[in-house]
Amino acid sequence: TQSDPFDLVVFGGTGDLAHRKLLPALYHREPVGHLGEDARIIAVSRRQLSDTEYRDWARKAICEHVAEVDQEALERFLARIQYVAVDVAQNTGWEALEEKLSGREDVVRAFYLSVSPDFFGPICSALGEHDLVTEKSRVTIEKPIGKNGKSAHEVNETIGSVFKEHQIFRIDHYLGKETVQNLMALRFANVLFEPLWNAAHIDHVQITVAETLGVESRAGYYDTAGALRDMVQNHLLQLLCLVAMEPPESMAPDSVRDEKLKVLKALRPMSAEMVERNTVRGQYRAGASAGGAVKGYLEELGRDDSSTETFVAAKVDIENWRWANVPFYLRTGKRLAARVSEITIQFKDLPHSIFLPDAGRIAANKLVIRLQPDEGVKMQVMIKDPGPGSMRLREVPLDMTFAEAFSSRHPDAYERLIMDMIRGNQTLFMRRDEVEAAWKWIDPILEHWSQIKEAPKPYTSGTWGPSASIALIERDGRTWHDET
Ligand code: NAD
Known part of the structure; x- marks a missing residue:
């Protein structure tokens, strides 16, 4: 069934996981009509790229990893994608993301943290500070969650200080x-x-x-x-x-x-x-x-x-x-x-x-x-x-x-x-x-x-x-x- 409208914000949008898994997976939901009309994907990473440059990169990723690409569906899919540069380490670029998301507080706002786990904390804190976490927000984190019990507890505490447990999606793709x-x-x-x-x-x-x-x-x-x-x-x-x-x-x-x-x-x-x-x-x-x-x-x-x-x-x-x-x-x-x-x-x-x-x-x-x-x-x-x-x-x-x-x-x-x-x-x-x-x-x-x-x-x-x-x-x- 078709999803509700959403903004999916992918941190690490230029990374290996986005290239091999996330973009191809999302594309597959396009020809079958699962992505609602008003669904947007906002790729975020450190590099300065235009929407067009990022879409070209995404097109290549999809053509490389999807066996049969429907060109019409691909164009429809790419048109949903926008790009924002945020440097998490330097703590810059958040205003641009804020602007991109503003006025869309009533739609599902999903943050996907496809970045080094060292960034989980800083990203969550910045999302909190910039008031980007809404009632309909969720956050997805990739493995590894910590290196041992103590560090996993710390990661969970940090994320838990910004998101409620029902908003946190710890992925284990198995x-x-x-x-x-x-x-x-x-x-x-x-x-x-x-x-x-x-x-x-x-x-x-x-x-x-x-x-x-x-x-x-x-x-x-x-x-x-x-x-x-x-x-x-x-x-x-x-x-x-x-x-x-x-x-x-x-x-x-x-x-x-x-x-x-x-x-x-x-x-x-x-x-x-x-x-x-x-x-x-x-x-x-x-x-x-x-x-x-x-x-x-x-x-x-x-x-x-x-x-x-x-x-x-x-x-x-x-x-x-x-x-x-x-x-x-x-x-x-x-x-x-x-x-x-x-x-x-x-x-x-x-x-x-x-x-x-x-x-x-x-x-x-x-x-x-x-x-x-x-x-x-x-x-x-x-x-x-x-x-x-x-x-x-x-x-x-x-x-x-x-x-x-x-x-x-x-x-x-x-x-x-x-x-x-x-x-x-x-x-x-x-x-x-x-x-x-x-x-x-x-x-x-x-x-x-x-x-x-x-x-x-x-x-x-x-x-x-x-x-x-x-x-x-x-x-x-x-x-x-x-x-x-
Ligand atoms: P990657 O190194 O390929 O990509 C990292 C991404 O983070 C890039 O988009 C990069 O631009 C961005 N980034 C780096 N520094 C940044 C900064 N200062 N500000 C903003 N963005 C910055 O990593 P990956 O392989 O895509 O992995 C992403 C996450 O997924 C990691 O948590 C990893 O452990 C997990 N994971 C990856 C795989 C895999 O197969 N690649 C499998 C399981 C889990």
Whole structure:
């Protein structure tokens, strides 16, 4: 449906995220008529550019990242865009933004902070000082929210001094992915799964977010963060919450977020001993990826003294009735063997087999929810091999790859999230207490790692990470689900 009129003010309008994600996502809502007639996009950054210069840049971004561009829709879209130069560091240019927004106090005014997190505070303060925050304002912030619990709390305090919690949209783009929402549909729109979704029937859960890319141009930022902060604190824990949460009362934002928060609070805190036993840090070395030779992390960084991890594996326990003794194995890294993000729900073995040994091994059922590259859900079930001979069993997938089930284009996560934000729907955004609870669990891991001072374990680019991560799961008699 068409949105109400809005002004979307994108700070960092000339940045990488705006180029690759935000502008293409917004453009996609144009041909389908979701952008109201009176919707405007106001790009802001430090550079002095005219509207025309910025529109040319935006046109290129869209043509580069959108497969089929409708020229008429593109022109209509570009006509919505205006540009304002504000230098946040120098605190100049705010009057021009004030002028641009004045007289539009009654429309949704959405600020998107696609800039370095160091600017979140100064931007919010300036918006407050210049009286630019209205009743209908909202603010969206990108990750990372802090470097630890304390700094996340400070960021939240600063933003919270200008915006109310219902106006703050903390984006985790994993929550905007179709399959992630399908996980909720699967669990709560079917009777099949929920009765089995507990420790009585599930052996363990695996969550893998594997990239083949290295750190590339983001090395500077990445080296100050590492995989635990960059991926686990937000994306992997959010996925874990959606798998593990109790059925919320409704899809209302706080119903869902209350349940996710309970999961985060139930994560078993990691003692120093557990950190040593249940986590693995890795750093990639030179190797081969996607067919070519690639450099190691330190070479890419241009330094040889970094102990930042580019890989993490962890065994996580959730201390509640539903998940007692059901470990969640998390794993994420760069330069791994394949680009794949998936959640595997491994069910328990049959209590008893009625088949003769020559029927073959009976594999326990497995539900694989894949987020990328090809989004879909697959249920591994046992069937009988066709034919009149003796009973032979075989594992086959009940496959629901969405590209096959639906012919329509697969929207990018940002498309949904930006429109949800404009409409004021916070269901797929993180609430302050969730972010802080996630840090509360992460902080001791970071602390113990820094005390142990052990170098991350090297792994060759193009593999599945350090062998210690394989040992982490195999010592429990289980294996990673590496089928790609
Ligand atoms: P970027 O460095 O490409 O862009 C930064 C933007 O900030 C530019 O438009 C620049 O002009 C603007 N800027 C810099 N200094 C300024 C100043 N003094 N005053 C006003 N504007 C100024 O960064 P990016 O990659 O687009 O990332 C933006 C945000 O999104 C960051 O918070 C980042 O952590 C987050 N993020 C980015 C990605 C990604 O893939 N790029 C992914 C996830 C999160």
